[in-house]
Amino acid sequence: MQNTTHQDGFDCDGLTLWRGDRCLFSELSFQIGAGAAALIRGPNGSGKTSLLRVVCGLSPPEEGAVHWMGKGIQQQRQAYAKALAYNGHTDGLNAELTPLENLAFFCALRGSEPASSVANLSGLGLDACAGLPVRALSAGQRRRAGLARVLAADARLWVLDEPFTNLDGEGRHYLTAQLLTHLGNGGMAVIASHQDLDVPAEQLLTITLGGAN
Amino acid sequence: MGQALLAVVRRDLRIAFRRLPDLASPLMFFAIVITLFPLAISPEPTVLREIGPGVLWVAALLATLLALNTLFRSDFDDGSLEQLALSTHPLPLLVFGKILAHWLISGVPLVVLSPLLALSYDLSLNTLQVLALALLIGTPTLSLLGSVGAALTAGVRQAGGLLALLVLPLMLPVLVFGARATTLAATGQDPAGPLYLLAALAVLAVTLGPFATAAAVRVSLE
Amino acid sequence: MWTWFHKLGSPPHLYRLAGRLAPWLLWIAIVLIAIGTYGGLVLAPPDYQQGDGFRIIYVHAPSAWMSMSIYAVMATASAIGLIWRMKLAFAVAAASAPVGASFTFLALVTGAIWGQPMWGTWWVWDARLTSELILLFVYFGYMGLRAAFTEVQKADRTSAVLAIVGVVNLPIIHYSVVWWNTLHQASTVTKLDNPSISMNMLWPLLVMIIGFNLFYIAILATRVRSEVLGRERNARWVSEALSDLSPENGITA
């Protein structure tokens, strides 16, 4: 893994992170350019989620740095936030609000069009429950609503934590299709998942955690 | 910029009104604490007039403390706090929106409710007005200071006692000046001095508070 | 100059340096405190107003001073830790908190003992005593928050924010308590002001303050070593430092 910072892409350089007593990963470096996706694999507790949170800039690594377009993300918090769409284990949706209200809130925050969020909801088959509070939704529907936010954000870099969990076959198919079009338009993605991504091999970079310590 | 602030305030108010019991419990608590003291001390109007201002302010402080739990905890648990931290808008602004919404649903009802309850302490009309004004100036500071503690303990289970220990010392100046202003009014003197000091605290809290709370949110999300 | 500051940032270096310094600092501190006590109790003349009772100032004033300066050290170390990401700065803050709390407690009780003969009761809501009491709550709040997190890094950064918020608020709290105290001046005539201090009363006080400061740094040195070991337990140098399993004491006293 050469450590040169990729000018028009995303890269991690020498990342080291400890969780209490365990070294989750050390000297981890990888980079992806336009149209590429990084798949983070590894057994449970191997630090996949922690790595994604470091990638988003939510938690600082012990050593190493994350670069976007060749510049450290800490120096360009606003620009990186514009380029990033993150969906963690919890889908970031308030239980009392409906999926539509949640999406409208995030679109207002991002200044993007709420209309696109409605389209995504229907695309993800959420029309039926668009009016129900999120707490009444099934785990799969909640996951779809969370992904609807990612789709509505039209961000260049997707960071998704186990996006396929709780999704049925049809949902998985829809998400994979969206991912391929996203990569097709020069987008990038860092995805932690147990399932395989059927993304063409030349666009896919697989990183396995958990073997390190 | 202002759009984002309004969006956060609207969202939090909508959530709050969907969970009315959560909204009402700090106010019920405020009322109950106020009715305890006459039972504990004495129903004598002269006694009540003397302890009234102090009791009302201590009850207001504790009610605000109770209301703080809902400020960040649910957003921390369901992941929306992460989304706020990753937003393009500066976090202090979004956090200020949340605190503003929190003040509207916990502080303002206190300001409205306290004069009514203060009647039971046989306080004069003028005192009630000064009490309401002092609370109007003081409760934003309570929310702003309290939000730092709420953010720091967002990830901690059963943080009730710890939150009180962290936040009450910070709220003491508001208690001292607020209670003094009300007592001065109750004894027919001019409460202007402490009110100005309360206002000074409010200005300080509004300018510095959101940045401290934003830093606390970032740290508790790490 | 920066190399010194940077070298302090390397755990093994600080660990060894603190190990060497701690015994000397402690001995010097004990000697100074002994001299100060002798000066205060024997050499200094009694106060014309409070008689020999005023001698309590030789322990009350230094511990009150330490309680505030240690919190300032904690806040500064926390700021350094957050801004320059120096883990050892957090170790200093973590190590200082219990020592600061012990001095605050000491200042509180010696203050109450000092006031007792004058006021006839064990506790009076004097401005300085009340501020000391609030400072003790602030210390407990800091230690409570730090204890709420199992992970050291999380505890460090969260308590650092609290320490900085605290240090900004403490002066405001103190002056609002003083303001509040002057309101009720009429009821309690007493105030814990320092008696007029002549030179032969003053030097023991200065010696005591220096002694207390050195004592704090000596204790800090040993406590920081424990914190550093705890934080760097997976580093190679820790296994080397532990390999000589002879009980190499932090403090030989």
Next chain:
Amino acid sequence: MTEFLEMGGYAKYVWSAFGLTLVVLVANIVVARQQFRSVRTRLAQRWANQQESSDL
């Protein structure tokens, strides 16, 4: 000497204050050393266990 001990009538206040100071100072020393020693032995054992498990 007894006159000195009386402290002009303030004996119990002055000596209790200085006594408490001594207690707090000694307590600080003892706790600091105790903590240091327990961290050392705990880590030494842990390091020894690691050596054992890696030698297997």
